[in-house]
Amino acid sequence: MISWIMAVALVLPAAVLPTTVAVPDAEPPAREQIMAVPPELQARLRDEIVANHPSQNERLQQLVEFMFEPQGLGMAYRGDATYTVEQTYATREANCLSFTLLFLALAREAGLDAYPQVIEETLGWDQRDSTIYRNIHINAGVRIGGQRYTVDVASDSVIARQHPAPVSDQRLLALYYNNQAVELLAQNRVKPALAYMAEAIDLDPDYAAHWSNAGVIYLRNGDPAEAERAYTRALTLAPEHAGALFNMVGLYERIGDHNREAEFHRRLERVQQRDPFHHFLLAIDFEKNGNYRRAVEHYQRAIRLYPDEHRFYFALAKAYVQLGDTRRASRALLRAQAHSDGATRDLYQAKLESLRKPPDRPDIAH
Known part of the structure; x- marks a missing residue:
């Protein structure tokens, strides 16, 4: 029986993987580079939206149209397209994370009070080789006066139990590095994946999913002891984290510790029965x-x-x-x-x- 290893990734449900896969750089980009807006795009934003639309409601409406309409950016969804703002502008492709990064950067340039939001529990899985990826979803929120708005690249495609919850920019950037680490792992580029995951954990050390994913990468790197420590840290932060429990079951099955395997399997089943x-x-x-x-x-x-x-x-x-x-x-x-x-x-x-x-x-x- 194959022992599946679970990792969280920010791909949307039922995304079709393209024939040409987006390849992350071997070295993680600097944090300030991720949301940097290219001068050409700044000029378009200023001339097409800010100059002609003084009210915030108008700017929000025009910005959403600018993102999607062919005469604007004409953004297209691509499940593996975890890009910086500059890369997203160049390719016109984005997944939910890249779209949110781009929208937030432009909304703030336009003077809007915009912030990232995350839905932790969604229905969506992707399986590649011996790794199963459970999906979360991210979108953008905007405050105008007493009203709050959500801008989402694919709200109709996401089944979720929860409303989106605001998160910090720090978590958003950490999720970028996490996503790139997971994509590198899928390409069997383990050393660069470790570097990206280290950035994610440094930015957001209290997020259980990062530690669970780090354990997956450590195990792929031939270090089960470090993987166990990472999974343990994830479960200390979130005792019912299904991914970390799943990973612990697989780890103990792999090393032949059947008592611990059974213990974590029981814990996992209790969580799954309520899911x-x-x-x-x-x-x-x-x-x-x-x-x-x-x-x-x-x-x-x-x-x-x-x-x-x-x-x-x-x-x-x-x-x-x-x-x-x-x-x-x-x-x-x-x-x-x-x-x-x-x-x-x-x-x-x-x-x-x-x-x-x-x-x-x-x-x-x-």
Whole structure:
């Protein structure tokens, strides 16, 4: 059995890896370089947004349009594109972290009160070789008077239990170095990965995910003792950190300490049983293997733990259709509709109408 090693990375759910992978520099950039705005971009911001739009609300609206519209920057999403502001401007590609770095830098140049935000628990995994990456998500917040706004490159693609929480610039920069370290690890460039992770920990030593990821890199570097120390530090900071617990299980299995392996496996299971995303992913796995009854069980557990996510109900409805239970499928779709709005709500209405059309077996694939 393969012992998977988990590491946190800031890629979005279901991101398609490009054929040409973004390659981080071997040496970490200086901290002040990460959010430095190139003079050409400063001039465009000044001429196209600041000069013509005196109010902060207007500047925010124009800046968002400038980021996305073809006549502005025309930004495109790319899951592995963890770049500095200068690199993002040059490539016009960004993941959620790079987009946030760029937006914050420009918003502040435009006189807006902008800050980074993080959603720690999202539904999204990426697997490459023998490493599993669990995703978090980052976006930007803006305060104007008594109002707060969120600017997000992919809010519709993220399933999250929590609202975004403001974090410091220090954490934001540490996440940049963390992300680059994880990408270097994926490319088997272990020594540079260690250098980037050292920067992340130096900036933000109280963030458990950095220590868990550092342990992954130490283990890949052939140092299980240092990996154990890093995982232990992560669990001291966050005793229920699923990534560090998962990594401890794999480490003790690897070195043959079965008592400690069993201990951490029990701790991990207790955490996972309370995690709706864990049950949702298990349900998807059962569904892929044709075990629709077990899929229904785990979709229901996910819903009990997090009853406000419309995609959980939609997935449950699809599993019921596979079991031939259109009555329960209709009820699940009604719940999905109740927890959604806009075009998504209309989609669920169309699926409901399809279910109610006899005699053919309905198809609600999405």
